[in-house]
Amino acid sequence: DDTDNVVAILNQQGYMVTKLNSTGGFLRSGNTTLLLGVDDEKLDAALAVVKKVCISRKQIEVFPSPAMGAMGMYTPYPVEVTVGGATVFVMDVAQFHKY
Numbered sequence: 001d002d003t004d005n006v007v008a009i010l011n012q013q014g015y016m017v018t019k020l021n022s023t024g025g026f027l028r029s030g031n032t033t034l035l036l037g038v039d040d041e042k043l044d045a046a047l048a049v050v051k052k053v054c055i056s057r058k059q060i061e062v063f064p065s066p067a068m069g070a071m072g073m074y075t076p077y078p079v080e081v082t083v084g085g086a087t088v089f090v091m092d093v094a095q096f097h098k099y
Contacts, residue, residue: 001083001084002053002054002055002084002086003019003032003034005053006034006049006050006053006054006086007019007034009049009053010034010036010046010049010050013045013046013049015036015038015042015046016036016037017034017035017036018034018035018036019032019033019034020032020033020034020035037093037096043090047088047090050086050088051086054084054085054086055084055085056082056083056084056085057082057083057084058080058081058082058083059080059081059083060078060079060080060081061078061079061080061081062076062077062078062079
């Protein structure tokens, strides 16, 4: 849910962002991976944008749960889950080529 906002702000501040979409995990919902190539002196500012925009929050998701076993009947089962937020990996790049 935070992807569009964080990409827009990063772009406004001059960062180039590559966006990769994926689906999976516990909620079987969309995830987004953002790739940024950032000089060391700009890293803290980029991280500050991500931290400010990508906030984790709680929401209720409804999952089917088997009520009648082998009869194949399912009843909705609400579960509170944490969504949003960001996981950030910072890695040094040995080489970078742009053609």
